[in-house]
Amino acid sequence: MTSLVEQYRAAGSLIDQWSRVLLLTHERPDGDALGCLIGLSRMLHAAGKDVTALCFGAPGPRYAKLIASAKLTIQTEDSLEFALSTQHSALSTQLDGVIIVDTCALSQLTPAADFLKSKAVPIVAIDHHATHDDIADCAVIDPSASASSLQVLELAETMAWPIDLETATALFTGIATDTGWFQFSNTDARTLQAAARLVECGVQPNELYQTYYMSDKPARLRLLGAALSQLELHAEDRVAVLCVTPDLLERCGATRADSEDLINEPMRIGTVEASVLLSSLDAGVIKVSLRSKRFVNCASLAAELGGGGHERAAGVRIKSDLQSVKELILKAVIEQLPSTEATGGSA
Ligand SMILES: [Mn+2]
Incomplete structure (x- = not known):
């Protein structure tokens, strides 16, 4: 070595x-x-x-x-x-x-x-x-x-x-x-x-x-607000899902670059263990970004689907529709979460 x-x-x-x-x-x-x-x-x-x-x-x-x-x-x-x-x-x-x-x-x-x-x-x-x-x-x-x-x-x-x-x-x-x-x-x-x-x-x-971090254009904050207003929480509020679609970007006057770091926002929620950001790109491709606090191994989850990254931050691109990708990723993330009793969470 x-x-x-x-x-x-x-x-x-x-x-x-x-x-x-x-x-x-x-x-x-x-x-x-x-x-x-x-x-x-x-x-x-x-x-x-x-x-x-x-x-x-x-x-x-x-x-x-x-x-x-x-x-x-x-x-x-x-x-x-x-x-x-x-x-x-x-x-x-x-x-x-x-x-x-x-x-x-x-x-x-x-x-x-x-x-x-x-x-x-x-x-x-x-x-x-x-x-x-x-x-x-x-x-x-x-x-x-x-x-x-x-x-x-x-x-x-x-x-x-x-x-x-x-x-x-x-x-x-x-x-x-x-x-x-x-x-x-x-x-x-x-x-x-x-x-x-x-x-x-x-x-x-x-x-x-x-x-x-203190020089955002109004469009970026509008995108943040619009995306967060549609925030989904699953598995006893332990998994957060945000979606960015071309339609949403257009409504906010934002570009895809404006969605950088958006995925970190749901991590502010105490119960959230993992955050998922789904961005629909051109040609029916969904870009999946993953972040986790403790239990979910984002790197292995992404690698299994053909992507990669780190244990606490990873990503993958999947050619499919938003709803199917959301279901696929949610299932994989939730499988990695321990039972709520084991973590002392409330049922
Ligand atoms: Mn790096």
Whole structure:
């Protein structure tokens, strides 16, 4: 078993040899995905490398300032889609390596899946998810890390890559958002110590909090209110279900990005053990997000249905109608709950 430091050194040494690097992360990138993408691309750019960071899907509006401050052009998939889908060998002549961050699952990298499977270019993966595919030549997979941005920070420190304020801000963003601003169960000493090192670099946590959580547009709050007004509680109020449909988004003048973190709201209810968010996407696909407090293993539940994630937070996409998916997920979640007598709950 190689130590974490040795794994970082192996990944870092490989990256150090590359001059043209493509950075990839999961579809619909969150704060951690963007933190890794922006942090890594700044550090590699500063080292004189030619870096392309590719986002599949637009980042949430709250991260506009982070992306702008990083002076980074995050390309959308359109610009490279043709190359990823059809020109693997041509792309391999333009790239020395690919770094995948905050995922290592082909199902979350659909537009690049064929390219990655072609093994045309060496792949490094930095990920903290329990479920992953065997696609990387060199992988640092660490489910005990609260965020991939924490892994990127540790990688940078291991390799002595300089970390400037914007890089530190990006990595702090990733760590803070993946831990629910240091509230979730993944917030450990390693996380807080890493956050402290980033604050020593000049990061201003309060300013970032204002930017990310106190800068919502009215449409987002309208969506929150509308979704919560239809909140369903099942199994003695222990399972909460929220649904976001295109119709609801339209009524609120909101976009899908506005539903980020919506799933955490029902967790405020004392009795709620698990929260389920069902979002209907195009082409009859339902995106299922899962969160749990203690008993429900979201990762295994999602994995059984073809998705993945962490024990307390996971997701899966299912091609079916909303009602069928709701019934399927509710049954699976409730099966994992202990009897109410065992938890001391009232019947
Ligand atoms: Mn993450």
